[in-house]
Amino acid sequence: MTHAVETSSLTDLTWARGITDPAWVRRHTVSGRETVPSRRVWRGRTRPRALPTAERENDLDGLRIPVPGGHPLALPELFAAAQTDAFLVLHRGRVVHETYLHGYEAHIPHFNASAAKSYLGLLAAMLEHQGLLNRTTQVSTYVPELAGTAFGEAQVDHLLHMGTQMSYAGRPYNKALEAQRYAAILAPQLRPYGYSGAATIREHLATARATAAPGTAFRYENGNVEALAEVLRRITGTTTSALLSELLWSRIGADEDAYYIVDAEGAEAACGGFSATARDVARLGEMIRCGGAVGSRQVIPESVATTIATAVPDGYPRRVRFPTSPATTPATLSYHDLWWIPNDPYDSFMASGIHGQRLFISPGLDLVVVHFASQVMSPAVPQVPLLQAFLQVGTRLNS
Numbered sequence: 001m002t003h004a005v006e007t008s009s010l011t012d013l014t015w016a017r018g019i020t021d022p023a024w025v026r027r028h029t030v031s032g033r034e035t036v037p038s039r040r041v042w043r044g045r046t047r048p049r050a051l052p053t054a055e056r057e058n059d060l061d062g063l064r065i066p067v068p069g070g071h072p073l074a075l076p077e078l079f080a081a082a083q084t085d086a087f088l089v090l091h092r093g094r095v096v097h098e099t100y101l102h103g104y105e106a107h108i109p110h111f112n113a114s115a116a117k118s119y120l121g122l123l124a125a126m127l128e129h130q131g132l133l134n135r136t137t138q139v140s141t142y143v144p145e146l147a148g149t150a151f152g153e154a155q156v157d158h159l160l161h162m163g164t165q166m167s168y169a170g171r172p173y174n175k176a177l178e179a180q181r182y183a184a185i186l187a188p189q190l191r192p193y194g195y196s197g198a199a200t201i202r203e204h205l206a207t208a209r210a211t212a213a214p215g216t217a218f219r220y221e222n223g224n225v226e227a228l229a230e231v232l233r234r235i236t237g238t239t240t241s242a243l244l245s246e247l248l249w250s251r252i253g254a255d256e257d258a259y260y261i262v263d264a265e266g267a268e269a270a271c272g273g274f275s276a277t278a279r280d281v282a283r284l285g286e287m288i289r290c291g292g293a294v295g296s297r298q299v300i301p302e303s304v305a306t307t308i309a310t311a312v313p314d315g316y317p318r319r320v321r322f323p324t325s326p327a328t329t330p331a332t333l334s335y336h337d338l339w340w341i342p343n344d345p346y347d348s349f350m351a352s353g354i355h356g357q358r359l360f361i362s363p364g365l366d367l368v369v370v371h372f373a374s375q376v377m378s379p380a381v382p383q384v385p386l387l388q389a390f391l392q393v394g395t396r397l398n399s
Helices: 016-020 022-030 075-082 115-129 156-160 175-186 201-206 222-236 240-247 278-289 386-398
Strands: 038-041 084-091 094-100 166-168 208-210 258-261 274-276 334-336 339-341 349-353 357-362 367-373
Touching (some): 038 240, 075 084, 075 386, 084 386, 094 278, 115 222, 115 240, 115 274, 115 278, 115 339, 115 357, 156 222, 175 222, 201 222, 222 240, 240 258, 278 357, 278 367, 367 386
Antiparallel strands (some): 038 258, 084 094, 258 274, 334 339, 339 349, 349 357, 357 367
């Protein structure tokens, strides 16, 4: 039997079931390494660091999350609307709420999607602190093969703030279609019959040509992160997986190995192909909330951890909106080193990925929230107010 995707034109290539079927989305959010090649991010030899539980679990089910144009949602209703797989809340370092749904189990790595961009931003900031990376250096200085491309002509700092404008292979830029083309690079089974596009991330980046000067406007685009990942590989001489293991994953007391999916050349999908458990992502978030330290051990420089929300550069990164938001939505967010900044009173910041993946860190609320989900993406499906929910959880716990 021939599947429609095999005979569709590339323009028509869509994750049709991903629009209508959360079970199909969930299959891919929890089973990435079963469908495409992957490389593990080793947790190291240290003992897992315990996540202590609060003496009594706070009753968060009584919360009501306001929904624009709709009735307020209780937490279980929010989970249903978001197709939540995991929801874990740390307050002052203790687990106050932990929920797993739809058969998802705590020990199974879950797709983090674009939340992984923020983890790469941490690695870049750490290498800058070590004097190995210069933000103002042109990218092609580190990766000569990118000379003449939109990314090679940009500075490293432009990549960290989504400051490039480009088109790929001479076609007009369309974010949704470019995301599908990127997926086809990593998952050959998504390629339509007769596909002749890029087969690797490197080939894809090489087709990018600038359509405007870098550093002038915000455009949320995966290529920035893949180019940055290649810069870090050239600086360190190691893979993204090994670098993340060495600098972060082996030092936070993780329970489980994480993993990246990789392309045909073995390059990690750094912009979103990362999977890890909710508890280990919570450990990462708690380390950052505590100024970059795990107990008495400094994992990342305090100056890196404490300035994610407060060191947004002037200019276009100051006022941005989520990529799924309509153009008429007020640009109330900021963006710094691949982290989203909600500009709330608590110096909060967030890693965010498609289908509902979030790591929310709020130093002012002593709060870390991990949310994994398999929500379908469609204009017909209302956006779930996850950020508002996290803030309400934090204010409730601090009241």
